[in-house]
Amino acid sequence: MSTLLKPEAVNRPSMAAQAAESVVIVMAGADQLPVRRKGGAKPVSVDLLAALVEAALPDGFGGVSRIGFETAWEAMAPETRRALTDDLTCYLGWSASEKRQAFPADPEDLVRYLRWLEQGRGFRPATLTRRIASISRIHRMLSLSSRDTLPTRAAMVADALKAARRRRGSQQRQAAGVRLGPMMNPQDEVEGVTLAMLFSVCTSDLQGLRDGALLAVAFESGLRVSELAAIHIRDVDPQADGRGILTIGKTKTDQEGEGRYAWLSVDTMRRIGAWLEASGLEDGPLFRRVGVDRRQGRPARAPQDYFSIPGHTRHWQERLQGRPAEPPLARYAIGEGPLTRQGIGVIYKRLVRAVIDEGMVELEPGREGDLVRAISTHSMRVGLTQDLFASGEDGAGVCQAIGWRSVSTALRYVRKQSVKGGAVSRVMDGLRR
Incomplete structure (x- = not known):
């Protein structure tokens, strides 16, 4: 692989600016970078998904096929895994609060869930369709029913989705x-x-x-x-x-x-x-992440006569000896991960x-x-x-x-x-x- 082109045409800091500010660049792990505010993506895994499903299964079901779950998980794209986990968490939370059996799902309960999503949470039809698709996928992973007998394919569930599209319209909000x-x-x-x-x-x-x-x-x-x-x-x-x-x-x-x-x-x-x-x-x-820590510079201070320093001064030794000028410092920490x-x-x-x-x-x-x-x-x-x-x-x-x-x-x-x-x-x- 040949070397990348020199970046002459890209705006770079002037030599004067570089001389005025000391720059330090270090490679840093995640623990050395600034802490992000809450709201970041939560980690998902096949263990988390299996645990969520097992906790929601009725007594006497017989447990979850571990190899079946792992195989289905490996076949999914990363974003599909995250969406499936988020959708399942929402559905299980609603089922628990309403004291409904999550699996196998009852079509009437699915209609109630869709109404709650639309009327209580304000979700649009596209989100409702995705939530039902996720519930359907979990049923197939558990082999709870064949494709033709899935509760998500019941006529009343299809009618509920159609009614939501008629009320709200099927046009999605798009990124600018x-x-x-x-x-x-x-x-x-x-x-x-x-x-x-x-x-x-x-x-x-x-x-x-x-x-x-x-x-x-x-x-x-x-x-x-x-x-x-x-x-x-x-x-x-x-x-x-x-x-x-x-x-x-x-x-x-x-x-x-x-x-x-x-x-x-x-x-x-x-x-x-x-x-x-x-x-x-x-x-x-x-x-990668780039953390920035900027420190203001300090001007030089000439040595001060001992008898001219007030007695209550805390850092009198520094005043007595003086100090050289300290330029502004910019410390950039580059993360290891993407x-x-x-x-x-x-x-x-x-x-x-x-x-x-x-x-x-x-x-x-x-x-x-x-x-x-x-x-x-x-x-x-x-x-x-x-x-x-x-x-x-x-x-x-x-x-x-x-x-x-x-x-x-x-x-x-x-x-x-x-x-x-x-x-x-x-x-x-x-x-x-």
């Missing part, structure tokens, strides 16, 4: 897309936060170099957040022309790990090179807040929070999809490039955008003015 910035065609319109805006608020210190590289790779690769966090330095293959090829291993739609590749531009490779050069990383995860999906989401939202503070986007007063909440770890993937469709790429090409499961999935994110370039607009624009 972060697009590149320039318009892709004359009818195109780019709104909200753009990638160019986010780049402009990335600082030139170690954390900012990491952020810039993360944004660039996230946008050009269109990876899901779990796939983005899993990138290792060895997965980036620099090419002779300055561009790069990113090797992508297991994904949500490729659990066998056949792999695919993503193209990286010269600018992205320069940003990766700047981050690696500044951090000194050579192997392991590409994107960023988590929660960590990447925090980075995106922090940069979006910086864009808002700089006044780069026009917002109605009081709507700043709505924009921040609309940005998620899915926003880069959505924005790239919108840019590719706006530039004239067809659905099959977009799905192949980004890894969408189907064209219909990708089209969900360009429904409003595609109206401007649709058949009606192309025909009628010139006839009805």
Whole structure:
């Protein structure tokens, strides 16, 4: 593997700034990094899932097949495991509070559960459908019933889901897309936060170099957040022309790990090179936590005459001897493990807040929070999809490039955008003015 390009084109700290501040970079374990606030992802395992199910089974069931659970668990994607565990925890909590038997489930109880989710918790139909799918999966893992006799397939459960969709509508709340910035065609319109805006608020210190590289790779690769966090330095293959090829291993739609590749531009490779050069990383995860501890500098103090020092002074020896000037100190601690999906989401939202503070986007007063909440770890993937469709790429090409499961999935994110370039607009624009 050839060496990464030198990052001349990337904003770096000036020599004067480097001289004014002492910089220390250390590799640190998780215990040496700042403690995250509560709300991080809880660890999940097959042991936890089996324990939850065993505790909810009726007396005399005979226990859970350990090998069956392990086999089913190994076949799941990591995000599927987490969603299944979360959904099961919610369902079991409701069953316990309502004194209902969780397994085997009764269709009437499932309808009551769906009503509680919708009316009591305010969940949308898509979430209700996922919760029922998780309950169905647990029943199959326990061999409680055949596929045709699953309680989740009862007519009343299907009707309850249909009624929820009629009441609330089936349209899901979507992450706001972060697009590149320039318009892709004359009818195109780019709104909200753009990638160019986010780049402009990335600082030139170690954390900012990491952020810039993360944004660039996230946008050009269109990876899901779990796939983005899993990138290792060895997965980036620099090419002779300055561009790069990113090797992508297991994904949500490729659990066998056949792999695919993503193209990286010269600018992205320069940003990766700047981050690696500044951090000194050579192997392991590409994107990691960066803890920052800044200390203010102290001016020099000349020695003071003994008799001029007040008697109650605590540090009179320092005044007597004087002290040299101490420049500001910035200590950066780089984590050993990769960023988590929660960590990447925090980075995106922090940069979006910086864009808002700089006044780069026009917002109605009081709507700043709505924009921040609309940005998620899915926003880069959505924005790239919108840019590719706006530039004239067809659905099959977009799905192949980004890894969408189907064209219909990708089209969900360009429904409003595609109206401007649709058949009606192309025909009628010139006839009805």
